[in-house]
Amino acid sequence: MNVIRTRALTKRYGKTLALDGLDLEVPGPAVFGYLGPNGAGKTTTIRLLAGLLRATSGHAEVLGLDIGRDRDRAQRRIGYLPGQFTAYPDLTGDQYLRYLAGLRGGVGGKAVAGLAERFDVDLSRRIGGLSHGNRQKIGLIQAFMHEPELLILDEPTIGLDPLMQREFLALVRETRDAGRTVFLSSHILDEVEAVADTVAILRRGHLVVVRPVGELKAQAVRRMELVFAGEPPLAEAEKADGVREATADGSRLHLVVEGSTAELLRVAAPYGIESVVTHEPDLEEIFMTYYEER
Numbered sequence: 432m433n434v435i436r437t438r439a440l441t442k443r444y445g446k447t448l449a450l451d452g453l454d455l456e457v458p459g460p461a462v463f464g465y466l467g468p469n470g471a472g473k474t475t476t477i478r479l480l481a482g483l484l485r486a487t488s489g490h491a492e493v494l495g496l497d498i499g500r501d502r503d504r505a506q507r508r509i510g511y512l513p514g515q516f517t518a519y520p521d522l523t524g525d526q527y528l529r530y531l532a533g534l535r536g537g538v539g540g541k542a543v544a545g546l547a548e549r550f551d552v553d554l555s556r557r558i559g560g561l562s563h564g565n566r567q568k569i570g571l572i573q574a575f576m577h578e579p580e581l582l583i584l585d586e587p588t589i590g591l592d593p594l595m596q597r598e599f600l601a602l603v604r605e606t607r608d609a610g611r612t613v614f615l616s617s618h619i620l621d622e623v624e625a626v627a628d629t630v631a632i633l634r635r636g637h638l639v640v641v642r643p644v645g646e647l648k649a650q651a652v653r654r655m656e657l658v659f660a661g662e663p664p665l666a667e668a669e670k671a672d673g674v675r676e677a678t679a680d681g682s683r684l685h686l687v688v689e690g691s692t693a694e695l696l697r698v699a700a701p702y703g704i705e706s707v708v709t710h711e712p713d714l715e716e717i718f719m720t721y722y723e724e725r
């Protein structure tokens with residue numbers, strides 16, 4: 432089932448066309464990474480999906496509910512973290528989360544305590560007195576605490592230290608493994624690469640690509656070293672499919688290969704390969720080609 436489905440979803444702010452006919456399908460359970468340069472329309476999409484903005488035209492369904500017509504029902508089943516999370520500064524974390532839990536028809540106290548412990552945040556302190564990172568943790572707890580079927584998170588790790596960022600990513604994976612879906616906008620490519628099953632890249636209000644991360648990686652450029660017993664076959668390697676760069680250094684070949692390395696290995700095998708070192712492909716380069724104007 433598609434957890435999110437939009438058809439020709441469009442949003443204008445006056446003369447600015449922020450989102451231009453978005454057709455998006457997100458089957459669940461999954462972790463779906465939503466990327467794009469500044470101003471691409473990510474936050475606009477997220478606010479439309481969360482029922483906080485009205486579309487100029489087109490429509491969006493979340494968990495099978497039309498977000499325009501069935502907003503309240505849909506919102507009860509979503510966990511939402513806005514890009515700039517703010518909460519009532521005079522309440523303690525505990526008071527604020529209890530208040531929200533009440534609005535949502537009750538949330539187990541254990542769930543809140545477990546998340547607070549996991550994120551190492553003191554819920555007895557006034558929210559106004561917390562650091563930015565600790566306030567963000569309260570935002571994450573309120574999004575996850577009622578175990579919603581769909582989480583929509585806008586830049587969730589902003590302000591979190593690396594340890595907490597790792598904890599967050601573990602929680603996202605567990606959420607997916609429990610059969611739920613996380614829709615995540617982020618600027619941090621490593622984080623998306625580490626956790627997302629599929630990524631969509633938005634630019635100027637248009638989707639430019641929606642692909643499984645594994646497929647993007649298969650297409651990505653990777654660095655390799657092949658060590659030979661004797662002279663390395665530089666000329667043959669340079670001609671092999673996918674090889675972008677090749678240099679020889681003693682008995683070693685340093686290579687940059689795009690996509691499959693099968694052809695290179697077939698060509699090199701008769702020359703007696705002693706060892707192969709492949710480095711993980713770097714998605715950054717691929718993301719950048721989609722980010723840039725073409």
Ligand SMILES: Nc1ncnc2c1ncn2[C@@H]1O[C@H](COP(=O)(O)OP(=O)(O)OP(=O)(O)O)[C@@H](O)[C@H]1O
Pocket residue numbers: 444447448449467468469470471472473474475476
């Ligand atoms: N309330 C608003 N009024 C007018 N224009 C807006 C408003 N909100 C967003 N925009 C414009 O709509 C476009 C998309 O903005 P949006 O915030 O959705 O992008 P984004 O991808 O989330 O960007 P960022 O990565 O910088 O957060 C931008 O051109 C932005 O200036």
